[in-house]
Amino acid sequence: MFCPQCGNTHQVMVGNICKICFLKDFKLISIPQDIGVTLCAHCHSQSKEGKWKDLGLSEEEIIYQALEEAIDVDDIVSDINIELEILQMRGSIAECFINTHGNVMGEDMDQEFHSNVRLNKSVCPDCSKYNSGYYEAVIQLRADKRPLSKEELQTADKIIKETLNRMWEKSRMAYLAQRVEMKEGIDYYIGSQKAARKVISALRDVFGGVMKESPRLISQDKSTGKGLYRTWISLRLPEFQKKDFIKYEGHTGQVKSMNSKKIIAKDLETGQSIRALWKDYEQIKSSAKFSDIQISTITSKSPTEIQILHPETFQPVDLHIKDHMNDLEIGKEVSVIQIDGKIYILPDE
Numbered sequence: 466m467f468c469p470q471c472g473n474t475h476q477v478m479v480g481n482i483c484k485i486c487f488l489k490d491f492k493l494i495s496i497p498q499d500i501g502v503t504l505c506a507h508c509h510s511q512s513k514e515g516k517w518k519d520l521g522l523s524e525e526e527i528i529y530q531a532l533e534e535a536i537d538v539d540d541i542v543s544d545i546n547i548e549l550e551i552l553q554m555r556g557s558i559a560e561c562f563i564n565t566h567g568n569v570m571g572e573d574m575d576q577e578f579h580s581n582v583r584l585n586k587s588v589c590p591d592c593s594k595y596n597s598g599y600y601e602a603v604i605q606l607r608a609d610k611r612p613l614s615k616e617e618l619q620t621a622d623k624i625i626k627e628t629l630n631r632m633w634e635k636s637r638m639a640y641l642a643q644r645v646e647m648k649e650g651i652d653y654y655i656g657s658q659k660a661a662r663k664v665i666s667a668l669r670d671v672f673g674g675v676m677k678e679s680p681r682l683i684s685q686d687k688s689t690g691k692g693l694y695r696t697w698i699s700l701r702l703p704e705f706q707k708k709d710f711i712k713y714e715g716h717t718g719q720v721k722s723m724n725s726k727k728i729i730a731k732d733l734e735t736g737q738s739i740r741a742l743w744k745d746y747e748q749i750k751s752s753a754k755f756s757d758i759q760i761s762t763i764t765s766k767s768p769t770e771i772q773i774l775h776p777e778t779f780q781p782v783d784l785h786i787k788d789h790m791n792d793l794e795i796g797k798e799v800s801v802i803q804i805d806g807k808i809y810i811l812p813d814e
């Protein structure tokens with residue numbers, strides 16, 4: 466065959482021309498001269514086909530990824546090897562160099578390409594919500610019939626910070642938009658409902674308490690008809706705290722622990738555990754504080770009775786002896802608590 470381009474008659478033909486002429490113009494890859502990438506200037510999320518995605522990439526990685534996605538290797542190339550390099554940044558444009566090596570019809574070829582990746586910096590919807598102070602939920606932390614203690618406030622702040630920090634990697638909406646401290650408690654404004662739920666569950670694990678949710682319709686999206694709800698979640702901590710005294714179903718006990726489900730107290734009469742669920746909180750009576758504990762002295766003891774001096778009147782009081790009192794000696798000081806006119810000797814902690 467005769468090549469119309471070079472006149473050669475001894476070469477393999479590719480279509481109308483010979484292999485040498487074909488390879489002279491052959492490109493191992495095709496890549497656009499200019500590539501545009503839209504990314505969020507704050508969080509590096511990328512907008513692709515109208516959707517924002519946070520892939521957790523650095524700017525450099527985004528440029529390399531854009532090049533990789535734009536490169537099209539010709540089907541007849543084998544053993545392709547591509548090296549990418551950012552030569553320099555000119556403003557928001559990355560000037561890139563692409564070095565390629567491949568095999569075409571038995572011939573090894575090396576080719577170099579240049580391409581510019583333009584970073585179109587924008588603000589993603591999540592970041593723009595964050596910047597505008599947007600929030601979907603308000604957590605109202607309160608305590609029943611008392612102010613929140615300083616300790617409780619500090620613990621709550623810490624739990625919220627840690628929970629949101631953990632979520633931030635995956636969700637840009639896991640942020641605290643506002644923290645408002647008031648006489649009656651504290652309000653935390655949280656970016657997303659999902660983050661607020663995580664926060665509430667972390668708070669309940671530590672504090673327990675009674676939760677109530679009230680979603681309210683804030684506005685309606687005219688295009689989708691979907692409502693935007695903002696949820697107020699109140700968490701009411703109990704009137705009593707750990708080590709305080711409660712009365713529940715006729716039993717008097719000292720609170721030992723609380724979790725998201727229940728309160729566990731130790732019965733002052735039997736030493737057994739009293740368990741109460743938060744849903745029955747209204748049936749629990751807060752009967753004395755840890756700070757109400759007083760000191761008394763044992764004045765006499767028999768196998769069945771123990772006598773102490775009343776901490777206020779100093780009159781002798783006789784009590785039935787219980788297991789935890791067996792080791793008590795006359796003259797020993799003991800902790801006592803007075804509840805509804807009755808005195809209990811507390812076991813040593």
Ligand SMILES: [Zn+2]
Pocket residue numbers: 468469470471472473482483484485486487
């Ligand atoms: Zn030719």
Ligand SMILES: [Zn+2]
Pocket residue numbers: 505506507508509510588589590591592593637
């Ligand atoms: Zn963003």
